[in-house]
Amino acid sequence: MNPGGQDARADAPDPLYERLAAYAGRPAATAASGKDPVNAPMIRHWCEAVGDTSPAYRGPDAVAPPTMLQAWTMRGLAPDPGAPEDLEASGAPEDLEAPGGDGGTGRSPAYDGLLRLLDGAGYTSVVATDCEQEYLRPLRPGDLITYDSVIESVSPRKTTKLGTGYFVTTRMDVRADGEPAGTHRFRILKYRPVERSTERPVERSSGREAPLRPRPVINRDNAGFWSGVAEHRLLIQRCTRCATLRFPWLPGCNACAGQEWDTVEASGEGTVFSHVVMHHPSFPACDPSGEGGPYAVALVGLVEGVRIVANVVGVPYDKVRVGLPVRLEFLRTDPDLELPVFRAGEGG
Missing domain, CATH: 3.10.129.10 (Hotdog Thioesterase)
Known part of the structure; x- marks a missing residue:
């Protein structure tokens, strides 16, 4: 370790x-x-x-x-x-x-x-x-x-x-x-x-500080998920005993306690199940726009039946609502980190 x-x-x-x-x-x-x-x-x-x-x-x-x-x-x-x-x-x-x-x-x-x-x-x-x-x-x-x-x-x-x-x-x-x-x-x-x-490093073009997103903790239980993200794939665990999907990744099945699993790739389609708007404290590093100010963090319900916490992009923070259709994409926050985010669907 x-x-x-x-x-x-x-x-x-x-x-x-x-x-x-x-x-x-x-x-x-x-x-x-x-x-x-x-x-x-x-x-x-x-x-x-x-x-x-x-x-x-x-x-x-x-x-x-x-x-x-x-x-x-x-x-x-x-x-x-x-x-x-x-x-x-x-x-x-x-x-x-x-x-x-x-x-x-x-x-x-x-x-x-x-x-x-x-x-x-x-x-x-x-x-x-x-x-x-x-x-x-x-x-x-x-x-x-x-x-x-x-x-x-x-x-x-x-x-x-x-x-x-x-x-x-x-x-x-x-x-x-x-x-x-x-x-x-x-x-x-x-x-x-x-x-x-x-x-924080300074962006030469604007003279503003460019805060880095906090690094995720990667361990033996979730390393497969982050390997999928590196390939632009959102992987969901599936119990090989009862076929129950689970997310976030866990070492065992909540439904049957099975220890064996494989993965399925999410289609990327989903809707906002719930969300919060972060106003204070200010944490610019987690703002997907990189401009500072309020931003939305959503609990997205995927069509596969599991949910994931992520930023919503493509619409102003005050336009995010429950039921908003979203689509998976991957955002590079800095040279060393890429994260799944969800873009609001057309007409949302």
């Missing part, structure tokens, strides 16, 4: 990295317990939020959606009872093994120490970059969740478009009633933001 970004002055010594690298392999949580057992109400709320109507998640034989793996381990908004109020009491960054009260959560001081070390060095901003999950067994209502978490790696200093910083990857091994249930890897970038004036 190679975090993105370029090495920042690879030939320059980095004493901070030597201290950060010492955290790799240290526990972030040991023998921790989920606040609640797997339960039907949380499954229902999750499915309602994401619009998942699979019968596998309802009834007496229901299982939890696999992507809920991390949900059962979250501590929530309230502080953990008995957890130390002052993290310094749990061990300074230099003292990786210092014990601290964890209120029964299994929480280790190492991860907090790592973040404090980065904050103290000026790397105060954070962004989640990607996660990966592996599933070993279904989770069912009543299962008691326990887990261990480890700081898997800290990257050398990297320079990204956001700024210079370090990628921190943690791995959580989740158990259900003592049995291995899955693994959740999560990566963040702790970085020092660059000055806005140095972050």
Whole structure:
């Protein structure tokens, strides 16, 4: 697993990295317990939020959606009872093994120490970059969740478009009633933001800044989709067990839980199912016209029966409406990125 970004002055010594690298392999949580057992109400709320109507998640034989793996381990908004109020009491960054009260959560001081070390060095901003999950067994209502978490790696200093910083990857091994249930890897970038004036290139013809579109995260689950985009093809996954189409790309079928799939190419025809107009905050990089100002983002219903989020082009933002016919095309936003967008049909 190679975090993105370029090495920042690879030939320059980095004493901070030597201290950060010492955290790799240290526990972030040991023998921790989920606040609640797997339960039907949380499954229902999750499915309602994401619009998942699979019968596998309802009834007496229901299982939890696999992507809920991390949900059962979250501590929530309230502080953990008995957890130390002052993290310094749990061990300074230099003292990786210092014990601290964890209120029964299994929480280790190492991860907090790592973040404090980065904050103290000026790397105060954070962004989640990607996660990966592996599933070993279904989770069912009543299962008691326990887990261990480890700081898997800290990257050398990297320079990204956001700024210079370090990628921190943690791995959580989740158990259900003592049995291995899955693994959740999560990566963040702790970085020092660059000055806005140095972050964006300048167009010589107009003298205006030309902001770059944020890069998509490409992983083993969606790499086929982006390969299709590079060929100007919009590929939809199709379960080879039940023939259900699914989009966005997922590792398994929501209808029958089948793991095998192939693809079909979308015709490109669709209609606007729903949309929003982005006025504020201003984010010119995501404006397909490149002129700044408001722009429309639509949930497009394809004729194949799945939906995709994309920009609508060819009409002013205030003319986009539900039911508007649209047609797929591909927009090159910069030399390194091309994206599917939808152009309003004639007479729309």
